[in-house]
Amino acid sequence: VGGILKEPPMHVVHIAVEMAPIAKVGGLGDIVTSLSRAVQDLNHNVNIVFPKYDCLKFEHVTDFHYQRCYSWGGTEIEVWIGKVEGLSVYFLDPQNGFFSTGCVYGRGNDAQRFGFFCHAALEFLHQSGFHPDIIHCHDWSSAPVAWLLKDHYMHYDGLSKSRVVFTIHNLEFGAHFIAKAMVYADKATTVSHTYSKEVAGNPAIAPHLHKFHGILNGIDLDIWDPFNDKFIPVSYNSENVIEGKQAAKKALQQRLGLKKSDLPLVGIISRLTHQKGIHLIKHAISRTLELNGQVVLLGSAPDPRIQNDFVNLANQLHSSHADRARLCLNYDEPLSHLIYAGSDFILVPSIFEPCGLTQLTAMRYGSIPVVRKTGGAYSSLNNVLLKCTNTVFRLLLPQGLYDTVFDVDNDKARAEAQGLEPNGFNFDGADGSGVDYALNRAITAWYGARDWFNSLCKTVMEQDWSWNRPALEYIELYHATKK
Ligand code: ADP
Known part of the structure; x- marks a missing residue:
């Protein structure tokens, strides 16, 4: 080179x-x-x-x-x-x-x-x-x-x-x-x-x-830079990541009318298409709420039927969980910056993902990626047809997620081979139990091992996912x- x-x-x-x-x-x-x-x-x-x-x-x-x-x-x-x-x-x-x-x-x-x-x-x-x-x-x-x-x-x-x-x-x-x-x-x-x-x-x-x-x-690194980002309240780098993210979380809660308390916050920023694992996104929203977390989704669907479906879900959640769930069903670049900064976790449960930028941007802002890793039982069978919310898909590995997110419990050796520390939570399969496996561990760590969680935020921020x-x-x- x-x-x-x-x-x-x-x-x-x-x-x-x-x-x-x-x-x-x-x-x-x-x-x-x-x-x-x-x-x-x-x-x-x-x-x-x-x-x-x-x-x-x-x-x-x-x-x-x-x-x-x-x-x-x-x-x-x-x-x-x-x-x-x-x-x-x-x-x-x-x-x-x-x-x-x-x-x-x-x-x-x-x-x-x-x-x-x-x-x-x-x-x-x-x-x-x-x-x-x-x-x-x-x-x-x-x-x-x-x-x-x-x-x-x-x-x-x-x-x-x-x-x-x-x-x-x-x-x-x-x-x-x-x-x-x-x-x-x-x-x-x-x-x-x-x-x-x-x-x-x-x-x-x-x-x-x-x-x-x-x-x-x-x-x-210039466009996505928490140390120099006009859309977030406090500039931060890995030295003051906890302080910076707390301020961003408060600003996000304030802006979206969520309760301003210290709860684990799961962010989702995605085009809403079947590729992105819509059924897993919905499952993760309910699971996060069951675990007493907050959830913010920013996404829009090119297909009006999917968009309508999410509008209905938003209406439902905004009345049942007004203080803990907010679905913003549009495209909003400035808000995406505040979500990357103010979330503890960014969820990417894609059915397939050639690279995926969301998990990389999440890490740049010290948010921990929670991603789908493989097609589980199906993963060895490429081109398996999966009936998935009425659409037939070739079920592939979410490729770029596998290359960039290494599970804190299961991927130490794989991370080490890349010269990296593990940096997130991942799951196999394409059903709710997989999502639960990753989210339960993520949110439990947030509640029960906060020092370790905070050091993980610092670790992911220091990894180089630049060009x-x-x-x-x-x-x-x-x-x-x-x-
Ligand atoms: P894809 O190209 O398949 O949509 P990527 O993960 O490669 O997926 O890139 C998605 C990009 O679009 C990221 O930069 C993400 O932050 C952004 N994005 C997706 N949905 C929205 C939205 N509703 N508002 C703002 N940014 C969004």
Whole structure:
């Protein structure tokens, strides 16, 4: 790795459809921003080409200005430039209204809109005279970049030397696009080692293992920094973690109208989809209340039936447990910071999780992750079909959770092999008894072994889940595309 730091700077262009904090739906948005910043910090030149959605959070864009206009695909496309978290972003605004839809996804023609965007982005790079070393695309939504570049732009000087890196954040969506991009990409990655092994047998991946790598995601230490976070009341690091978290818990209780007493507080921050283990989330809420804890859920469901179901649950709990349960069924980035800081535990009971950022962010804020580790009895049987709240799933290991959370009672050796102390509670299986096994131990420790629990908070805060190492692995991979 030392050697790659001496190599000349590269020009990397990400073509992506989510970016935190201007248009983030899930982890993809976090990663586009934080990976770009980490690589830029290592002195490479990084740009992002992005749709100019009408719903962009423009307050997070600085130096925003119109640059020029070009014609492509039967429409005029305006190019706007701005800075987001210190990154130079080119915003494309086609006048055909493709990105004036009030949302990132969910218009029924997402594949058409994003396919158009990918081609328009390459055309923009070509017409602007860019010579990027690497064009990095992500998931099904910018997968077309891989083949559009090779099919249409390789004979142009500017782009003929560009190499494509394709990252799979979630193989569950857009399998057809992903399979095709795997053929054309020079290198492909996915977001944890265990997930890369899990999907190695997938017909989209299997023929391309020679160019496929697992690189764990990191979190951006500047964006997620309890010592410098305007959304929490007291700045803290591992030295004053207990004081900082107590103040954050009080502020959270105050803001959500919960009883301001010292009770164990379980936080859940999640898209509410079956992937995230909805039945386990509901079970954990009741179990926490039975154990006299408080619970705060921040989440929203793209499926209106699931959203309604949670609205009903919220109404019920807000009357039966007004002082101990609060479900906030929307998307709220500032509130998520206060929950990460003010919770004792962050629960992530996903049915599958390619990497998962929530448990990493939790640790950065000194909250202890409680996560689902394996499919238990089913885990050895990949591709087992599980009937799960009316949806049929392939039951896989929650891969990234396995790679990053090591149980305090059961995973000492596995943690040690990674040079780490155990850092959380995990459970097997996909039913309530698994959740109980982890939550009971977690909450019992909180009540009965507070000194030990406090030292665990300090330990997890000191673990390094940043981009420090993964960014170097990406840079090494970028260089390897040329070999
Ligand atoms: P996924 O990409 O599958 O949604 P990740 O764990 O990789 O899962 O990333 C989820 C990201 O989205 C985290 O940064 C989490 O804090 C954030 N998040 C999820 N739901 C919400 C919400 N309702 N409000 C604010 N942030 C949320």
